[in-house]
Amino acid sequence: MAAHAAHAHPHGSHGHHDEPYYASKGSLWKTVMSWVYTVDHKKIGVMYLVAVLLAFFLGGVFALLLRAELYEPTKTLADGTVTGQMFKGWTSAQGEVTSNNIYNRLFSLHGTVMVFLFIIPSIPAALGNILLPLMIGAKDVAFPKLNLMSWYTYLFGGAFALWALIGGGVETGWTFYTPYSSTTNWGNVTAMVLGAFILGFSSIFTGINFIVTVHKLRTPGMGWFDMPLFVWATYATAIIQVLATPVLGITLLMIVFERVFRTGIFDPALGGDPVLFQHFFWFYSHPAVYIMIVPAFGVVSELLAVHCRKRLFGYRAIAFSSLAIAAISFLVWGHHLFAAETPAANAIFSALTFLVAIPTAIKVFNWIATMYKASISWNTPMLYAMSFLFNFTIGGLTGPPLATLATDIHLTDTYFVVAHFHYVMMGGTVFAFVGGLHHWWPKITGRMYNEAWGRVGAVLVFIGFNMTFLVQFILGTQGMPRRYATYVEMFEGMHKFSTIGTWVLGFGFVIHLLVFVLSLVSGKKASANPWGGLTMEWEAASPPIEHNFHREPLMTHGPYDYDTAVPPHCNEKDYPLPTPKPGMAMAH
Amino acid sequence: MTTLSTKPGNADLAPHESYVPGSHWRNLQDETEGAKLGMWLFLSTEILLFSGFFCAYAVFRMLYPGNWHDASQYYLNWKIGAVNTVVLLLSSFTVVLAIRGAQTNRNWMIQLNLLLTNLCAAFFLVVKLGWEYWPKWQKGELPGAAFTYGNPQGTHDNIFLSVYWVATATHGVHVLVGIIVLTWCMIKASRREFGPRHYTFLENAGLYWHIVDVIWIFLFPLLYLV
Ligand code: HEM
Ligand SMILES: [Cu+2]
Numbered sequence: 001m002a003a004h005a006a007h008a009h010p011h012g013s014h015g016h017h018d019e020p021y022y023a024s025k026g027s028l029w030k031t032v033m034s035w036v037y038t039v040d041h042k043k044i045g046v047m048y049l050v051a052v053l054l055a056f057f058l059g060g061v062f063a064l065l066l067r068a069e070l071y072e073p074t075k076t077l078a079d080g081t082v083t084g085q086m087f088k089g090w091t092s093a094q095g096e097v098t099s100n101n102i103y104n105r106l107f108s109l110h111g112t113v114m115v116f117l118f119i120i121p122s123i124p125a126a127l128g129n130i131l132l133p134l135m136i137g138a139k140d141v142a143f144p145k146l147n148l149m150s151w152y153t154y155l156f157g158g159a160f161a162l163w164a165l166i167g168g169g170v171e172t173g174w175t176f177y178t179p180y181s182s183t184t185n186w187g188n189v190t191a192m193v194l195g196a197f198i199l200g201f202s203s204i205f206t207g208i209n210f211i212v213t214v215h216k217l218r219t220p221g222m223g224w225f226d227m228p229l230f231v232w233a234t235y236a237t238a239i240i241q242v243l244a245t246p247v248l249g250i251t252l253l254m255i256v257f258e259r260v261f262r263t264g265i266f267d268p269a270l271g272g273d274p275v276l277f278q279h280f281f282w283f284y285s286h287p288a289v290y291i292m293i294v295p296a297f298g299v300v301s302e303l304l305a306v307h308c309r310k311r312l313f314g315y316r317a318i319a320f321s322s323l324a325i326a327a328i329s330f331l332v333w334g335h336h337l338f339a340a341e342t343p344a345a346n347a348i349f350s351a352l353t354f355l356v357a358i359p360t361a362i363k364v365f366n367w368i369a370t371m372y373k374a375s376i377s378w379n380t381p382m383l384y385a386m387s388f389l390f391n392f393t394i395g396g397l398t399g400p401p402l403a404t405l406a407t408d409i410h411l412t413d414t415y416f417v418v419a420h421f422h423y424v425m426m427g428g429t430v431f432a433f434v435g436g437l438h439h440w441w442p443k444i445t446g447r448m449y450n451e452a453w454g455r456v457g458a459v460l461v462f463i464g465f466n467m468t469f470l471v472q473f474i475l476g477t478q479g480m481p482r483r484y485a486t487y488v489e490m491f492e493g494m495h496k497f498s499t500i501g502t503w504v505l506g507f508g509f510v511i512h513l514l515v516f517v518l519s520l521v522s523g524k525k526a527s528a529n530p531w532g533g534l535t536m537e538w539e540a541a542s543p544p545i546e547h548n549f550h551r552e553p554l555m556t557h558g559p560y561d562y563d564t565a566v567p568p569h570c571n572e573k574d575y576p577l578p579t580p581k582p583g584m585a586m587a588h
Numbered sequence: 589m590t591t592l593s594t595k596p597g598n599a600d601l602a603p604h605e606s607y608v609p610g611s612h613w614r615n616l617q618d619e620t621e622g623a624k625l626g627m628w629l630f631l632s633t634e635i636l637l638f639s640g641f642f643c644a645y646a647v648f649r650m651l652y653p654g655n656w657h658d659a660s661q662y663y664l665n666w667k668i669g670a671v672n673t674v675v676l677l678l679s680s681f682t683v684v685l686a687i688r689g690a691q692t693n694r695n696w697m698i699q700l701n702l703l704l705t706n707l708c709a710a711f712f713l714v715v716k717l718g719w720e721y722w723p724k725w726q727k728g729e730l731p732g733a734a735f736t737y738g739n740p741q742g743t744h745d746n747i748f749l750s751v752y753w754v755a756t757a758t759h760g761v762h763v764l765v766g767i768i769v770l771t772w773c774m775i776k777a778s779r780r781e782f783g784p785r786h787y788t789f790l791e792n793a794g795l796y797w798h799i800v801d802v803i804w805i806f807l808f809p810l811l812y813l814v
Contacts, residue, residue: 002740015655015705067644067696108778140612141612141613141808142612142622142626143622144612146626179762204630204633207629208626208629208633211625211626211629212622212626212629215625216613216618216622216625217612217613217614217618217621217622218623236633242629242632242633243632243636245633246633246634246636246637247636247640249637249640250636250637250638250639250640251640251643253758254640254644254754255645257731257750257754258732260730260732261732261734261753262731262734262749263732263733263750263753264732264733264750265644265648265732265747265750265751265754267732269748270733270747271652271743271744271746271747271752272732273647273648274602276643276644276647280640280642282641299616359622369736405671435679
C-alpha cells in the first residue's frame, strides 16, 4: 500500500474557518435554511439519519403492538372463529373492520416501514453519505445536488407511503403479492405502491452518486485496494441498488396499472399470470436483502479492525466476496417461489442459493480470524460487532435449510422464515447499524457518549433480540404459520416468551436513546480520533469542517496498517507499534 | 446531471492537482468523466425498467403463441410503426449532429439540429396518439378488463393489448421527457453555454435520446411484426 512520506500540501489562498459543518449561520432562519438547501453530504446524511431513526421507532412501535396481540392465543385456527384479542373493537378510517384486518394492517405497516423507510436507507444513505467522502478523502459526493434531490425524494415518497398506510389500511404485507394487491378493493394500495415506487428513485440516485464518487473522487494515491472495506461494501451495495431497483419500479408501476386500468397482466381471471409478479418482485427483493446486509458487512469490518486494533484478516477476500455476493444475488430470486415453480426451476434456484452461502461464510471466517489474538477493547461498538457475528451466523445458517427444497416446503410461510430473516436483517443489519452509530457518533456529533450505559444497552438489546426470535425457529418447525393474529394453545408458552423478549429489546433501545440524548446535551467533547482508527475520516476534525479537510489528505498508510502506522492525531505512546520479530521479513 | 464547472484546476500546486476552490472535483476531465459515468448508470436503469415489459411479453407470447400472432396482425398496423421507427432513427442522427455542432463550435448547428430532433419527437407522438391510441380507444381495443372490442381474434387479445398499451405508453412518456430535456438544451444553446470543451450536458441528453430510440427499435418488431 502507498507509503508517501510527505504530508498534505497547502490548500490555496482562500481562508477556511474551523467551524464544524453544522455550525449556526447567525440567525435561526439562516441556520434552518442552511440545512434545507444544503448540498453538504454530511448534513444530508444527518437528515437521513434522523429520518431513518424515526422510521425505526415507528416500525418498532408497530412490532411491539403485533407482539402484544400474540401474547394471548385466542384459540381459533382450529375451530374457525377468527378474532384477535387485543385489536377487538378497533376501527379504521374505513369504519368497522375485524381485529384480524387490524392485525394485517399492522404487520403491513411494520414490514413496509422497516424495509423501505428504515433498513434500505439506514446504512447507505445515512452513515454512507456521511462517511463515504470522508473515508476516501473527498470534499463531497460526485453529484451533491442529486444527493439533495435523493433526500427530498425519500422524504416525499416516505410521507406518501406513510399517509397511504396509516390512512387507508393496506393489508398486503411488504411483498404486495398479486392478485391480493391488485384485486382487493380496500385501502390505499395504489398510493402505497406509488410511495414505494418514489422511494425507489431515491435509492437509485444514491446508488449512482456513490458509484461515481468511488470511481472518481478517491484522494490521490488511494488505489482500489487502499479503500476501507466500508467503501467497498457501499460500492457493491450501490451497484445492486442501481441494477435491481428499476425492476421493482416497473413491477410496482404494473400493479398501479392493474389497479387503475385493470390491465390484467397479473390477474388470472383475465388471462394474466400472478406468479410473474412474484418473479418480478423477488428479482428485486432478493438483491434488496443484500442492499440491506452488505453495508452491514462494511460496518462490521471497520468496527472489528479498529476495536481489535489489528490488520483485517483477508482484506481482498472480504472485498471480493462483497462483489461476488452482489453478482450471485441476481440469480437466486426463485428461492422465494419454491411453492410456485416447476421442479426443474426449483432445483436450479436451490443450487444457486447454496452458492451465496460461500462468500458469506468467507467473510465470517475472516472476521473471526481477525479477532484471534487481538487486543480487543470491549466497548459498545465492539459488543455490537460481536453480537452481529453471533446473530448473523445463526441467520445465515438457517438460510440453507430454506434453500433445500424438501425442508422448505415444510418451513415456508412459517415462523421459521420470520426468524431467519429477522436474524439476518435485525440481528445483522440493525446490530451493525447501531454499532456503527456508536462508533462514528463522536465523528458525526463531536461528542462522546457514556460508554458504561452504552454497554448496558447493547447487552439488553442482544438478550432481548435472542429471546424474541430464537423460539420462533422452534415455533416454525412445529407448524406455526406466519401472518396470523391468533394461534392454537400449544404455542402459547413460546409466544409469551417471545413477546416478553420484545419488551427487553425495547428497553435496551430506550437506554440507547437516552445515552444519545445525554451525549448531545452534556457529552464530553470528542477528540479527532477517539478510537485510534486509521481510516481517513479520523484525520478530519470531530465534527469535520464544511469541506471535510483543511488540505487534501494523502495516503500515507493503508486503512488497516495497525502494525506499521500510528493513528492520526494519536501518540505513539498510546498506540505502540509491535517490535518486529527477528527473522521475520517486514511487509511493506 | 450536474452543470459543468469551467474552472480549471490549480495544477501548479504539485505534486498533484489540488482542489478547485468551490468545487469538489479536482479538474474538468474528472468532472466530465464522472458525469458521463453517472449517465451511463442511469441509462442502465432505464433498460432494466423496460426489461420488465420484455419479460412479460416473453411469458405471454409463450403462453398464448397463436393468439399473440393474430392479435398483433389484427390490431397493429406495421406501416404506422415503421414510419415512426424511421422518424426516431432520423432524430437519433440529428442529435448526433447537434453534438458535432458543439464540438466544432457552431452554435447554429446545435440549435438547428435540436429543433429537428424535437420536431421528429413531436411527430412520433402525434402519430402515436392520433393514428393509434385514439382509434383504439374508440373501438374499445383496450387493455385487460377494459377490452370491449366486438370482434376478438382469440381469448387473450386483452393481454396482448395490455402489454402493448403499458409498454408503448411508458415509452411515450420517455419521449415526452426527451422533448423537455432537448428543449432545455436548446435554451442553453441559445445562451451559448455549449462549446468544444463543455458539452457534457448536451452529450448526456443525446445519450438519453439514443436509449429512448433503442427501446423503440426493440418494441417495434416485437409488437408489430410477430
Ligand atoms: C446464507 C445466505 C442465505 C440463504 C441461503 C437464504 C435463503 C432464504 C430462502 C430460501 C428464503 C425463502 C424461504 C421461504 O419463503 O420459504 C429466504 C427468505 C428470506 N430471507 Fe434469506 N437467505 C440468506 C440470507 C439472507 C440475508 C442476508 C437476508 C437479509 C439481510 C435475508 C432475508 C430474507 C428475507 C427478508 C426472507 C423472507 C421474505 C418474505 O417472505 O417476507 N436472507 N431466505
Ligand atoms: Cu432471497
